[in-house]
Amino acid sequence: MTTPTLSDADERAILDSIDKWIVQKVAPVAMELEHGDIWPADLVDDMAELGLFGAIIDPEYGGLGLSATTYSRIVMRIAEEWMSLTGIFNSHLMMATVVQKFGTPKQKDYWLPRFVTGEMRGGLGLTEPDAGTDLQAIRTVARRDGSHYVVTGTKTWISNAIMGHCCALLVKTDPDASPRYKGMSMLITSKIDPETKAPLPGISNGKKLEKLGYKGIDSGEFIFDGYRCDADLCLIGGEEGQGFYMATGGLEIGRVNIAARSVGIAKRALKESVIYAQTRKTMGKPIAEHQAIQLKLGDMAARTRAAELLVEDAARAFDAGGRIDMEAGMAKYFASETAVEVATEAMRIFGGYGYSKEYVIERLYRDAPLMCIGEGTNEMQRIIIAKQLVARNRI
Ligand SMILES: Cc1cc2nc3c(=O)[nH]c(=O)nc-3n(C[C@H](O)[C@H](O)[C@H](O)COP(=O)(O)OP(=O)(O)OC[C@H]3O[C@@H](n4cnc5c(N)ncnc54)[C@H](O)[C@@H]3O)c2cc1C
Secondary structure, X not given: OOXXXXXXXXXXXXXXXXXXXXXXXXXXXXXXXXXXXXXXXXXXXXXXXXXXXXXXXXXXXXXXXXXXXXXXXXXXXXXXXXXXXXXXXXXXXXXXXXXXXXXXXXXXXXXXXXXXXXXXXXXXXXXXXXXXXXHHHOOOEEEEEOOEEEEEEEEEEEEOOOOOOEEXXXXXXXXXXXXXHHHEEEEEEEOEOOOOOOEOOOEEOOXXXXXXXXXXXXXXXXXXXXXXXXXXXXXXXXXXXXXHHHHHHHHHHHHHHHHHHHHHHHHHHHHHHHHHHHHOEEXXXXXHHOHHHHHHHHHHHHHHHHHHHHHHHHXXXXXXXXXXXXXXXXXXXXXXXXXXXXXXXXXXHHHHHHHOOOOOHHHHHHHHHHHHHOOOOHHHXXXXXXXHHHHHOOO
């Protein structure tokens, strides 16, 4: 992550162009793409043009070099309209961040300019059928063969697996290592040759996964069966045994992002509820004048604002440098639980209409729970927060 260099006016200009895009391009099509579970090809082209695939990548490689603070504000705004879109560039940026933070100079020169334009898009490949929270239990193996690695194994639930091209893949380079994390490495793997764009053998997608929400963006499997990649280009950092550290490092910005997405969901649910409560009448008056609804709105507003402030706090800490497990964990945990609570309350305020596909509330209600699971479940976030609390306050 670069030191923030934007002036307030520059940040406003970027946020204004995002707002304009949301109103003109995203809002008119979000409902149709969501309910059809259609990958948003035109919007992905727009996102590339807006520079979102390089939003937090150094200008040296063609990126916008935005701070996490500005980036999280962008994410909140887009998630307010359609959360799925944020997954398309954020999962990609988690992959890019790992290369930017830990890659060799040669790897940065090779991959980052291609990531920034969106010419090569991807995500983070950690989860396997039998290993999610317990990342050290993964079974995908990369075996060194001369100047190459040969990869075998299966990843699942990978965002952008099908419509993207590549992923930062967590593997075991020493399956017998003890402790287990010492045998883990990260590789950049790709379905196509980055130069010729020809398909590569030994890597395929398996099935597209059907989901409750998070429609439009693809979640899929990666199946590696003797896939070969050039060690110089694919072993991130050029040294085996660093993968677990890189994966958890990459997840920090991911957690700030998930927290920002959660705030976007909560803000939209609150905004819609405040409007609806003034227009829907029962017993001769708007429901906003019934105390039962006022209590809900009061709760929703206070929680949403608190979540937004936690996101800003975590983003600022990220921009200041160093590990931010506790700040990112608090923001992710609180904001995602808030998104679930606020979306649920919005559904109650909307009554039967909240359950209708004609209103956005049912989508927010389906999207919110994913925020509690992705980038480390909320059970794990509380454990991380507690461990950090003790570590930072040793007696
Ligand atoms: C839509 C979607 C998109 C995703 N995108 C990606 C992606 O792009 N890349 C990727 O790698 N993964 C992705 N994932 C996977 C996601 O990160 C995992 O689902 C998540 O980490 C949880 O892992 P799991 O599902 O295996 O649950 P498990 O690890 O099996 O956990 C099950 C339950 O046990 C709890 N638990 C587990 N261990 C402990 C413990 N030690 N202490 C307390 N509680 C514990 C968990 O909190 C959870 O409640 C995605 C998932 C979804 C649904």
